[in-house]
Amino acid sequence: MQSKGHHMNLRGWIQASRPFSNTNIIFPLLLGQAFAFHSSKSLHVLFFFLILLYGLVDQLFIVFMNDAADHDADILNTAPTLFSGGSRVIPEGKLNRHELMIAGFVNIVFVSTIGLYFYAHSRPLMPLLFTIGLLLLWAYSYAPLKLNYRGGGELLQGIGCGLLLPLIGYYTQAGTGRNYPWIFFIGFALLHTASSIATSLADIPADTIAGKKTLAVQVGNKNACQIITALIVLTIIIGLTSTYFFSLTILCISIISSILLLIIAHRNASNTILHNAAIIGITITYATGYLLFLFF
Numbered sequence: 001m002q003s004k005g006h007h008m009n010l011r012g013w014i015q016a017s018r019p020f021s022n023t024n025i026i027f028p029l030l031l032g033q034a035f036a037f038h039s040s041k042s043l044h045v046l047f048f049f050l051i052l053l054y055g056l057v058d059q060l061f062i063v064f065m066n067d068a069a070d071h072d073a074d075i076l077n078t079a080p081t082l083f084s085g086g087s088r089v090i091p092e093g094k095l096n097r098h099e100l101m102i103a104g105f106v107n108i109v110f111v112s113t114i115g116l117y118f119y120a121h122s123r124p125l126m127p128l129l130f131t132i133g134l135l136l137l138w139a140y141s142y143a144p145l146k147l148n149y150r151g152g153g154e155l156l157q158g159i160g161c162g163l164l165l166p167l168i169g170y171y172t173q174a175g176t177g178r179n180y181p182w183i184f185f186i187g188f189a190l191l192h193t194a195s196s197i198a199t200s201l202a203d204i205p206a207d208t209i210a211g212k213k214t215l216a217v218q219v220g221n222k223n224a225c226q227i228i229t230a231l232i233v234l235t236i237i238i239g240l241t242s243t244y245f246f247s248l249t250i251l252c253i254s255i256i257s258s259i260l261l262l263i264i265a266h267r268n269a270s271n272t273i274l275h276n277a278a279i280i281g282i283t284i285t286y287a288t289g290y291l292l293f294l295f296f
Contacts, residue, residue: 013103016087018063018273024192025054025059026280028161031188032169035181047118050170052131055165056115061107062137063087068100069141069146073207108134122175129168136160151213154196162189187238194231202213 029051037043071090089095111130115280118126138144140156147153162187170180200216201224207217216224 006226009094012089016064016067016089016095016100016103017060018087021063022056022059024161025062025165027056028165028188028192029055029169029172030172032166033173034169035166036170036173039179040174042173047121047123047172050114050117051169054168055109057107057110058130058133059116061104061111061134064100064104064107065137066141068097068104071097118172123171125171125177126168128162129171133160133164133168136164148214150210151215151218154177154200154215158191158193160188162192164179183238187235188236190231190233194228194235197228197231201225 017126030275033043033048033051067087067090075091084150090097111134112127115127115130129202135158136156140148140153147156165182166185166188167177176179184277197215201212203214204216204221209252219227
C-alpha cells in the first residue's frame, strides 16, 4: 500500500509539472539564444544547457505557484485544456495547496543558484533578469497586484514570454543586451499576448464564476477574438519592419497556427480537443521557426 501511495504521489507531481506548458518557457529561451548565435556564429554549450535547466525550474515554479493561487477557480473549471484550467491535482485530491507552495519556493532556490552561477561567470545581470521573471509571476497570481484576477494578466504573460525570456536567452550567449532585436520581440510579445487570450476562451464560464477579470471575461468571446485578430495583424506589421530576414519566416508560420486557433475559437471556444490541437500546432511551428536560426 505504501509503494502504491508513493507511486500515485509521483504521478501527481508529474501532472502538476504540466510538461506541455514548458513550451512557453523553453522556446522563447531558445529563440533568444538563436538570435545571438545567428549574429556571432558562436555558442557557449554549457551556458546553452544551463539556461534550459533554468527554464525547467522556472516553469515548475510558475505552474506550482499558479495552481496554489488558482485552486478555487480551478475547482469550478469543468472544461480544462492542456494549457489552461490548471494541472487539476488540487481538484482531484492528488496534492494540496501547501505542498505546491513549498515546491514553488524550492524552485526559487534553484533559480537563484543558477543565477548566482551566471553572475560568477561573466553574466552579472542574470540574477536581476531572473528576479524580474519571478516578480512577473508574483504580480500575475498574487497580491498586491494579482493581475490574472484584476485584469492585465495576458499582457504580463506576453511581456514575460515574448520579451524577457528571449532577452535572457540572448544575454546568455552574447553577454550583453546590445543589439538585442527589440522591435522583433515586441511583435513576439504581442503574439504571446494573443495566445494567452486565446487559451483563456475556454475558461470564460469558470473564470466568470470565480471572479477572474480576464480580458475574455470582460469583453466576451466575440470581442476577445477580434482583439486577437488585431494583435496578429499588428504582429505582422512589426515583423515586416524587422531587419532580421528569418524573423518574417518565424512570424509567418506562427501566425498561420494562430489564425487556425482563432478560427476554432470563433466556431466553438469550448471544443477542448480542437483547442488543444491548435495550441500544439502553434508549438510545433514555433519550434520549426527557431531551428531555422540554428541551421541557416
